Amino acid sequence: MSGIVAVAEAWLAQDPDTETRAELTRLIARARVEPADDDVADALSTLHERFDDRLKFGTAGLRGEIAAGSNRMNRVLVAQAAAGIAAYLLEKAAPGVVPSVVIGYDGRKNSQVFAADSAELLAGAGLRAILLPRLLPTPVVAFAVRHLDASAGIMVTASHNPPNDNGYKVYLGGIDEGSQIVAPADEEIETHIRRVAAESLVPELPRSAAYTVAAESVIDAYVTATAAAGLLPPSEIGAQPRTVYTAMHGVGWQTFSRVLGAAGFIEPDLVLAQIEPDARFPTVAFPNPEEPGALDLAYETAQSSGAHLIIANDPDADRLAIAVPDKSTDSGYRRLTGNEVGALLGWRAAEKHAAASAAATETVGSAATEPATLACSVVSSPALSAVAAAYGLRFQETLTGFKWVSRVPGLIFGFEEALGYLVNPESVRDKDGISAAVALLSLASELAVDGFTLSDQLDRFSERFGHYDSAQVSLRVTDLSRIGEIMAALRADPPQSIGGVAVASIDDLSAGSAELPPSDILRITTTDGSRIMVRPSGTEPKLKVYIDVSSSEGSLAKRKASVAKRLSALERGMRELVA
Numbered sequence: 001m002s003g004i005v006a007v008a009e010a011w012l013a014q015d016p017d018t019e020t021r022a023e024l025t026r027l028i029a030r031a032r033v034e035p036a037d038d039d040v041a042d043a044l045s046t047l048h049e050r051f052d053d054r055l056k057f058g059t060a061g062l063r064g065e066i067a068a069g070s071n072r073m074n075r076v077l078v079a080q081a082a083a084g085i086a087a088y089l090l091e092k093a094a095p096g097v098v099p100s101v102v103i104g105y106d107g108r109k110n111s112q113v114f115a116a117d118s119a120e121l122l123a124g125a126g127l128r129a130i131l132l133p134r135l136l137p138t139p140v141v142a143f144a145v146r147h148l149d150a151s152a153g154i155m156v157t158a159s160h161n162p163p164n165d166n167g168y169k170v171y172l173g174g175i176d177e178g179s180q181i182v183a184p185a186d187e188e189i190e191t192h193i194r195r196v197a198a199e200s201l202v203p204e205l206p207r208s209a210a211y212t213v214a215a216e217s218v219i220d221a222y223v224t225a226t227a228a229a230g231l232l233p234p235s236e237i238g239a240q241p242r243t244v245y246t247a248m249h250g251v252g253w254q255t256f257s258r259v260l261g262a263a264g265f266i267e268p269d270l271v272l273a274q275i276e277p278d279a280r281f282p283t284v285a286f287p288n289p290e291e292p293g294a295l296d297l298a299y300e301t302a303q304s305s306g307a308h309l310i311i312a313n314d315p316d317a318d319r320l321a322i323a324v325p326d327k328s329t330d331s332g333y334r335r336l337t338g339n340e341v342g343a344l345l346g347w348r349a350a351e352k353h354a355a356a357s358a359a360a361t362e363t364v365g366s367a368a369t370e371p372a373t374l375a376c377s378v379v380s381s382p383a384l385s386a387v388a389a390a391y392g393l394r395f396q397e398t399l400t401g402f403k404w405v406s407r408v409p410g411l412i413f414g415f416e417e418a419l420g421y422l423v424n425p426e427s428v429r430d431k432d433g434i435s436a437a438v439a440l441l442s443l444a445s446e447l448a449v450d451g452f453t454l455s456d457q458l459d460r461f462s463e464r465f466g467h468y469d470s471a472q473v474s475l476r477v478t479d480l481s482r483i484g485e486i487m488a489a490l491r492a493d494p495p496q497s498i499g500g501v502a503v504a505s506i507d508d509l510s511a512g513s514a515e516l517p518p519s520d521i522l523r524i525t526t527t528d529g530s531r532i533m534v535r536p537s538g539t540e541p542k543l544k545v546y547i548d549v550s551s552s553e554g555s556l557a558k559r560k561a562s563v564a565k566r567l568s569a570l571e572r573g574m575r576e577l578v579a
Contacts, residue, residue, distance in 0.1 A: 004047045005031055008069075009097040012249035014202040015068060016474075017075045017113075024068035026260035050424075054197070055359065057081060057190040059182055060538070061404055063158050063167030066110055070197070071352065073166045075117055077112075079202045082118040082154075082170055084193030086125035088185075091192075099151035100128035104141035106251045106316045108166050109136065109275030114156045115499055125204035127151075132214050135251050135277060137317035138169075139432035143222045145171045145178035146429070153178065155343065160248075160288035160314040163281045171430070174379050177510030179429040180403035223258045225427040229435045232264035237309070239448040241308040243441065246271035246298045247285050249278040250315025256434050258413045263438055265445075269305045271297050281315070288312055289321030289335070289421060299331035300321065308453065309444055310335075315432040319419040320430050320433040322440060325456050336454070339381035339548075342415035343461055345423060345436065346374050346384045348443050349413035350391040375405050375414040378509075378516065378523075379533045379546040382543035383461075383468040384415070390465060399519050400538065403429045417470070417546070459556060471571045475578050483543045486578055489535065499573025502527045502564070530570055534578075545574045 008028050015021045030043035039557045050069025055077060062081060065071045082332070089099035089266040101122050105115035115131060130148065132140065138155050153171035160165070170181050181189070192303050196205075232240070245268040247253040253275050260267060265510050274297060279285040284294050287313045298310045302323075306403035308331060310323035322341050326334035373394040376384050388395035393412075398404035405414040406422060406429040414422040420431030423439045444454055451458075462468070477483055494506045504527045512518040518554050524532040533546040551559040 003502050004044060004051060006045050007051045007406065011068065011076060012133070013036065015074070015076050019076050020066075020068040021355050027068075054194075056398065057084070057186060057193055059180065059186045059401065061167060061169035061181075063161065064165060064316055065162075066164050066166050070173065071408070073110075073114075073168075074111065076202050077508075078114045078117055078156075078168060079192050079205060079264055080197045082121040082201070083125065083196040083205050084189055085154070085170065086117070086122050086127055087192040088131070088189045089127060090125070093151070098126065098128055099282065100130060100148070101131065102130045102141055102144045102148060102150045102153040104136050104138070104144070104153070104155045104157075106138070106160055107135045107249075107279055108156075108315070109164065109279040110166055110539050111156045111279075114166065114168065115154075117152055118156070118378055119211040120209060121205055123208035127380045129211035130214050131211055133216065137255050137313075137434060138221065139226075139318055139428050139430060139434060140219060140222050140255065142171055142428045142430040142432070143225065144218050145173045146427070147218060147221055148214075149173065153220065155316075157316040157317050159318065160286065162286060163279060173236040176407075177429050179406045180401070182403050182407070187454065190202040191346070219255070222427075223262050224422065225263035226438060228436045229267075229424045230263050232439075232442060232445060236442075236445045236449055237264065238446045239451075240266050240441065241448050242306060243268035243309045243311060244271065244298055244302040245269070245303065246274045246295070246301075246310075246312045247276075247317070248284065248289060248312060249274050249276070249281045249313050249319060250287065250313060251277050252313035252315075252317030252434060256313065256317070256437065259434055259438055260441075263442070264577050265438075265441060268311065269301060269307060269310060271301050273297055277315075287315045289319065295321065295323060295333075295335060296331070299333050303332055308512050309436050309441070311441065313437065314419070317433045318431045320421060320436040321419055322454070324339045326455075336458075337470065338419045339421075339468070340416040340458060341436075341440065342380060342401040342421060343383040343387070343465075343468065344441055344443060344457060345415065345421055346376075346413050347461060347465075348439065349423065350374065350393060353393070353412050354391055370410045370482035372412045373408050373410040374410055375408040377401070377405060377416045378519075378521065379535070379544075380417040381468050381470055382414060382531065382550065383465065386465040397515060399516060399561055400535075430467065460558060463556050466550050467556065467563050468550045469560075469563045469567055470549070471547045471567050473547070473571060473574050473578065475543040475545075476544070480541055483541075486524070486543055487520065487534070487536065490577075495524075495577060497526070497573075498526065498532065498577065499566075499569035499571070501530065501570065501573075526570070528566060530566060532570065534575060543578060545578065547574065 054070035105111035121132040141155040158165040158167040245455040301361045310522040323333045323335045375396045421436035507523040509521040521535040551562045
């Protein structure tokens with residue numbers, strides 16, 4: 001008992017936070033009760049869970065539940081992370097160059113505290129720390145890294161995680177152009193963080209109040225650049241469909257409303273109960289637009305106002321959900337999948353690029369020499385590749401995560417099926433739910449001029465490029481080893497058929513491929529051209545299966561019927577296979 005209690009007491013001695021200090025003090029007291037009973041055993045088990053490991057800094061930074069301990073998010077862990085990042089940036093800086101870091105934060109519990117701690121510690125380490133002036137969306141930080149030519153950026157957010165979680169994500173400037181970190185930077189930063197934790201106590205780390213609070217002009221510049229992604233031309237004024245917007249208790253609305261005004265759009269009807277930042281997220285079980293029930297209040301608001309479009313951002317506004325009228329559903333609306341929105345925005349990007357290239361050729365006699373690229377993650381719909389082929393554009397698949405999508409050369413549009421879209425890579429090298437919302441609203445207004453809707457545009461997409469649809473199977477486990485066992489079994493004894501459809505090939509990407517670095521993914525192709533991707537989740541104890549089916553044969557109705565039938569069979573077959 002004394003070992004783990006001593007570790008906890010050492011942590012307690014350097015914790016500056018009154019809430020986590022009080023929590024840990026109570027836990028230690030429970031663990032010290034004599035004679036030992038079940039409550040003592042429970043307290044000791046909790047201490048081991050908190051202190052036997054620590055949150056590892058990876059390419060997604062840090063993310064976890066707010067509580068005391070090295071395996072939780074708290075001010076001690078954040079201080080060690082900030083000091084480690086400072087050491088990394090100083091190590092990488094050219095002689096005589098003082099690294100600079102932009103720090104932003106959202107409306108989650110402790111976000112502002114973690115950001116202020118980081119600014120003081122970075123400044124204390126001799127870096128130029130620039131703290132954004134208030135809680136803001138994640139894309140503003142990604143923008144500010146490039147706009148201010150900073151060495152790095154830190155965003156304090158846990159995005160759409162449960163209410164008591166928080167996180168810490170890092171961007172790099174310079175040749176990384178404001179993209180999220182990738183290997184080996186994550187391992188190098190983690191090494192510095194662990195050294196700080198082993199050699200220094202948090203109260204001994206140098207701090208300074210000599211950091212800079214960024215001027216409002218940084219946010220103004222983001223608003224201007226983002227509005228340009230969907231400026232409303234005079235011909236579309238008045239055609240904007242009636243729209244409902246929810247910020248999902250996050251920080252999106254203040255910035256999004258300014259972008260809408262700058263782009264010429266009418267302000268939408270608001271889901272008032274969710275429009276202001278609230279770290280409790282009181283009206284949703286999970287503040288994730290993908291979760292069942294998350295858009296219920298938006299549906300109710302849209303029904304009351306007769307809206308034809310629903311726009312939802314997640315709490316840090318880097319993701320976008322779209323819903324459209326659908327009489328076949330109980331709510332009267334249907335949320336479009338990330339693949340559907342990605343297909344529409346990708347088609348829009350290809351059209352705009354073609355028009356710009358034609359104008360450039362006519363003006364200067366030659367088009368741009370760098371090949372323009374559409375990109376998506378390897379588990380997203382192949383529909384984007386059909387658009388690229390039709391417009392003579394390059395297409396590239398990447399591993400999951402915008403840290404990969406954003407780095408594709410010549411990128412004009414990229415997306416992930418998990419509601420992430422990058423529509424203005426010249427300004428932001430990360431998914432951006434605000435610029436994507438403006439681009440989508442611009443498309444909806446353009447269609448409305450001619451009497452069409454987004455649903456009509458999806459049908460037109462299917463008629464031109466083929467009909468694509470997708471499904472997911474998620475297997476949640478309590479024992480993480482079970483995921484490894486399933487992946488090993490699929491490799492050792494590959495299926496010959498799935499859902500009655502013969503398997504044509506299985507690609508094991510664990511060793512990488514010509515296009516992709518190594519990753520624990522299996523790509524299964526069936527004889528009818530369907531594709532199935534199987535991989536462990538990177539953030540949850542889940543095995544995830546992504547199924548994509550398409551058809552270019554016959555009428556639109558026949559294409560839809562064929563895809564629906566095959567998709568259902570493959571989904572049923574994969575559920576049986578991984579059960």
